[in-house]
Each structure stands twice: as structure tokens, then as C-alpha cells.
Amino acid sequence: MKDISVHAHIFYEDAGIYLLNKLAKLWSGKVYLSLIKDNCANEVFLSLAHTLFSSVDYVLVENKGTDQYGFIKSFQQNKEQTKWILYWHDKHISKQKWFDDLTDIFLDENNNKVLQRYTGNISSCGIVSSSKHKTVTSSLVDLASIGHNIGIDNRQKLVRSFHTLFWLKELQFLFKLNYNIYNEEHAFPMFTAGNVFLIRREILTKVHNIIHDNYFENFYREDGDVGHALERFYYYASSCLGYQNRFL
Secondary structure (H helix, E strand, C coil): CCCEEEEEEECCHHHHHHHHHHHHCCCCCCEEEEEECCCCCHHHHHHHHHHHCCCEEEEEECCCCCHHHHHHHHHCCCCCCCCEEEEEECCCHHHHHHHHHHHHHHCCHHHCCHHHHHCCCCCCEEEEECCCCEEECCCHHHHHHHHCCCCHHHHHHHHHHHHHHHHHHHHHHHHHHHHCCCCHHHCCCEEECCCCEEEEHHHHHHHHHCCCHHHCCCCCCCCCCHHHHHHHHHHHHHHHCCCEEEEC
């Protein structure tokens, strides 16, 4: 598994400890961590990580309310040129089942040791992720149709969904502008909700290169920011580059 780099973003103390211990069942090499500045749990995370992995490279970032800002900053530190990146991030401990749904595929022997299998000779694959939270991106028409039947108490959630879609379209525009690549067939991609995946470095590099720091705003949002658009966009970019996305 020398052709893999492993990245993780952690924030919640209990969930972060859970993530590190689970990751150690799969991986013992170097890890790249992104941590939130001034988080009182950082010392706990780093102390544990140093006991579990051969080396730890970490970056401290501002709290932008999304794991993706930290992921981008930690990936900038990665000069290994491995072909694949395994990325995990923690979720609040109340969402542990969701986290397990996303990560169990990498530990399940029935999946034929995913890291070894997909980083070997399968050249057609761009992203590997769990099928348990596989979903399709809603189009503007879909959202407008849904909107006719949503009560006043859920209108804010609907508007946030529009925001995510507009960010996705903006990223698709930037991808076309920078690389002259666009794929109408995959404009509303199938993706796994939760931002946990094995992804080709080539895809990740191209995606991160079009992201500017000021796309991220402070504090957590349930939906509607560039981080939620990126969750979908990775799969779109993979398809644009001619790869297939595998949902296990």
C-alpha cells in the first residue's frame, strides 16, 4: 500500500479518538491531520496519533465549519506524489453509525481489502466510497418541484439546498474555465454523502487547484456552502476525467 497517502480531519474529542483508533486497524504509516486552531482536544489527538502511526504531519486551520477547508490545507503539505488519497473525517458522536457506514467498507474483508485492490491494477476507477449513503444530486427543476410542497418551517433548508447547487454549478464552470472539461451527462452526479472516500491524487489536485480560500465562510452550516458542493463535485470531476466511481 505504498501508493497511498492518508488524510483525516478531526474536531470532536470522542469522535476524533474513535476515528484514529479505527483508522489504525487499517493503516500504520504516515498520516496527515488537519486540526482546528485552539481546539482543546488537539493535544489528545496528536498524542494518540503518534502512538498509532509511524509519523504525523498536521496543520492547524481556522474553523470554517467544514472539514473541506482543513483537507485542502493538509493536502497542500503532501509532497509524496502517491497516486491515491484515503480521506476520513470525524462526525459528532451522535452520528457514529453514519461514520461507520462510510468507513466500514475499508475494513470489510468481503470487499477484498479495498486499499490493496483499488490501488493496484484497476485503472478505470477514480473514487471508491460506501453505497450506504449513495444519493443523486438534485437539479434546479427537482428542487423547484419539491419546493411547492414544503411547509414554511422547512423553507430555510430548501434555500440552503439551492445554495449548494449554485456552488456546484460555479465549481463546474471553474473546472471548464481552467481545464476545458465539462460533462453535461454528469452535471448532477451520484455521490456518497459524508466526504469519506479513496480518491485519485490527479482528481484531488485538479479540484483543489480551482478553490480559493475566500470561498469558505466561518462557522458550520447544515447545507448551502462550498464544502457541501465539493462533496458532490469530486464525483463530477472524476467522471469528467474519464474515471468510474465505485460504491461498495
